[in-house]
Amino acid sequence: MATPESNSPGMNRRSFLRTSAVLTSGLAALAASLAPLRNLDDFPSVEKFLQKYYKEMTPEEMAKVLKRIEHDVEKQYGLRPHVRDLRPMDGVEFVYALNLTRCIGCRKCVHACVAENNQSRNPEIQYIRVLKLPHGSLDLEKAEHNSDPAKVPEKGFFYMPVQCQQCKNPPCVKVCPVHATWQETDGITVIDYDWCIGCRYCEAACPYWARRFNFTKPEIPKEKLNLEMAYLGNRPRKQGVMEKCHFCIQRTRAGKYPACLEVCPVGARKFGNILDPNSEVSYILRTKRVFIQLKEEMGTSPRFFYYFDV
Amino acid sequence: MSLNLKTSAVLTGLSCAFLALTAAFLLNPWGRPQAREFIPLVDTNFLSTATVRQSYAELIRLKADLSDFDCYACHEKGKPPTLRFDTNQVLIIPTEHANLVMGHGSHNRNNNCFNCHDENNLEQFQTRDGRALKLSDSTPLCGSCHGPTYRDWEGGAHGRTGGFWNKASGETTRRNCVECHNPHAPKFPGRAPAPGPHLLHPDAHIAPETHAAH
Numbered sequence: 390m391a392t393p394e395s396n397s398p399g400m401n402r403r404s405f406l407r408t409s410a411v412l413t414s415g416l417a418a419l420a421a422s423l424a425p426l427r428n429l430d431d432f433p434s435v436e437k438f439l440q441k442y443y444k445e446m447t448p449e450e451m452a453k454v455l456k457r458i459e460h461d462v463e464k465q466y467g468l469r470p471h472v473r474d475l476r477p478m479d480g481v482e483f484v485y486a487l488n489l490t491r492c493i494g495c496r497k498c499v500h501a502c503v504a505e506n507n508q509s510r511n512p513e514i515q516y517i518r519v520l521k522l523p524h525g526s527l528d529l530e531k532a533e534h535n536s537d538p539a540k541v542p543e544k545g546f547f548y549m550p551v552q553c554q555q556c557k558n559p560p561c562v563k564v565c566p567v568h569a570t571w572q573e574t575d576g577i578t579v580i581d582y583d584w585c586i587g588c589r590y591c592e593a594a595c596p597y598w599a600r601r602f603n604f605t606k607p608e609i610p611k612e613k614l615n616l617e618m619a620y621l622g623n624r625p626r627k628q629g630v631m632e633k634c635h636f637c638i639q640r641t642r643a644g645k646y647p648a649c650l651e652v653c654p655v656g657a658r659k660f661g662n663i664l665d666p667n668s669e670v671s672y673i674l675r676t677k678r679v680f681i682q683l684k685e686e687m688g689t690s691p692r693f694f695y696y697f698d699v
Numbered sequence: 700m701s702l703n704l705k706t707s708a709v710l711t712g713l714s715c716a717f718l719a720l721t722a723a724f725l726l727n728p729w730g731r732p733q734a735r736e737f738i739p740l741v742d743t744n745f746l747s748t749a750t751v752r753q754s755y756a757e758l759i760r761l762k763a764d765l766s767d768f769d770c771y772a773c774h775e776k777g778k779p780p781t782l783r784f785d786t787n788q789v790l791i792i793p794t795e796h797a798n799l800v801m802g803h804g805s806h807n808r809n810n811n812c813f814n815c816h817d818e819n820n821l822e823q824f825q826t827r828d829g830r831a832l833k834l835s836d837s838t839p840l841c842g843s844c845h846g847p848t849y850r851d852w853e854g855g856a857h858g859r860t861g862g863f864w865n866k867a868s869g870e871t872t873r874r875n876c877v878e879c880h881n882p883h884a885p886k887f888p889g890r891a892p893a894p895g896p897h898l899l900h901p902d903a904h905i906a907p908e909t910h911a912a913h
Binding site: 403404407408410411414415417418421422424478488493494495496497499500501503504510511512513515518519534535536537538539540541542610613641643644645646650651652653654655656659660661662668669672673676677698 | 706707710711713714717718720721724725735736737738740741745746747748750751851854855856857858859860861862863864865867868869874879887889890891892893894895896897898
């Protein structure tokens with residue numbers, strides 16, 4: 390007579406132990422596979438998750454969002470920033486002009502921009518790329534990007550800093566599937582970092598290599614953080630969103646010149662309101678004769694003009 | 700019995716497989732991010748907005764040492780210094796002014812001190828059109844010979860305007876000629892460039908992306 394223990398269809402002691410060993414190790418494997426979630430520190434808060442589209446927010450809602458951002462930055466860096474939502478001014482359209490006769494390719498603008506706009510230091514994100522080209526050539530594909538001579542300028546070459554051209558007809562805006570990037574009335578194409586889904590269509594659409602993607606979490610030493618911030622400007626970005634030059638919104642919409650201009654030792658960079666006939670950009674577009682708008686044949690109509698002193 | 704043996708073999712196998720998975724997930728030998736190249740922070744000198752030199756006006760403002768500009772500490776009033784030239788008509792710089800490097804224009808075309816300084820009053824400049832200017836007010840002096848550049852400077856195309864573009868928000872500053880040009884040797888000196896981008900493919904000319912992209 391068989392004992393009920395050995396051949397009953399129910400549970401006996403041995404098979405219970407065996408099954409639970411399998412179950413336990415299976416659960417352990419599951420738990421371990423979820424372990425990376427422990428490192429997820431910037432999990433969006435409920436408010437952030439429910440935040441409205443930039444253009445639909447009331448001033449009160451915006452004020453709350455700005456407070457939340459200040460709080461988040463303080464939590465991460467231990468420093469309280471001043472975050473503003475600066476809007477375009479009436480009667481202002483920004484234009485940039487860059488004197489190629491003057492530029493010596495020293496790259497001070499690149500690093501002043503990184504410092505002003507809280508760009509990641511490692512991995513390196515830079516909005517400005519200084520191209521080195523032989524005299525008489527404008528073949529950007531042949532330009533050198535990381536030349537490192539002992540001294541600049543070098544005989545026989547000229548230098549062309551390229552950044553977002555703030556097009557009147559921006560291809561990047563057209564391809565954004567969620568309207569996270571758009572052109573404002575003062576001509577600046579902005580990005581709402583809280584709305585961007587990181588699909589990188591805009592990066593592919595831009596003919597000027599102006600857009601940068603945060604593949605990893607940006608890394609900025611706390612003591613290098615610029616605490617004067619703007620919502621559509623230099624507030625810290627997160628992993629998985631696009632960023633690019635925004636003509637230093639936090640400065641220019643407060644009436645100041647952009648950081649790249651202020652640091653230029655030769656005075657090659659010019660910025661201002663093209664609707665003001667007395668601005669220096671108006672003077673330049675009126676009096677200088679040789680201009681280049683990069684890849685103008687693409688119909689982008691850049692607000693960034695390169696000129697020669699002749 | 701053989702059924703029992705089979706079950707136990709399968710269950711032991713499963714347990715081992717799960718334990719191996721647990722170990723793999725925890726140790727994570729494949730999923731670690733690649734070690735990043737170390738990128739040093741840029742030298743803060745490259746972030747300085749200062750111009751390449753300080754003008755007399757700036758030195759006054761900063762209450763710096765002004766002895767170089769105190770001409771009559773050495774010279775005698777009413778006794779203009781005499782210029783001496785070598786056999787090639789090149790100006791000889793006296794040892795007391797050895798810190799001056801002269802080289803204004805190709806072939807030193809504008810090296811004559813009294814094209815700018817007033818021989819009868821060393822503490823001022825004289826322009827070609829007969830105006831007298833203070834030593835701290837040299838920009839119109841430059842303008843008196845460099846008309847087109849001066850017009851560009853006034854329009855904001857030459858030199859550097861800074862501060863506020865919007866005069867309603869603050870002051871627009873305009874750098875003077877001698878903050879960028881040494882009046883005696885005005886050619887702009889070369890300088891070391893700031894570090895370039897850390898490209899992933901340094902040879903690929905068109906690769907616009909840095910390490911961030913991969």
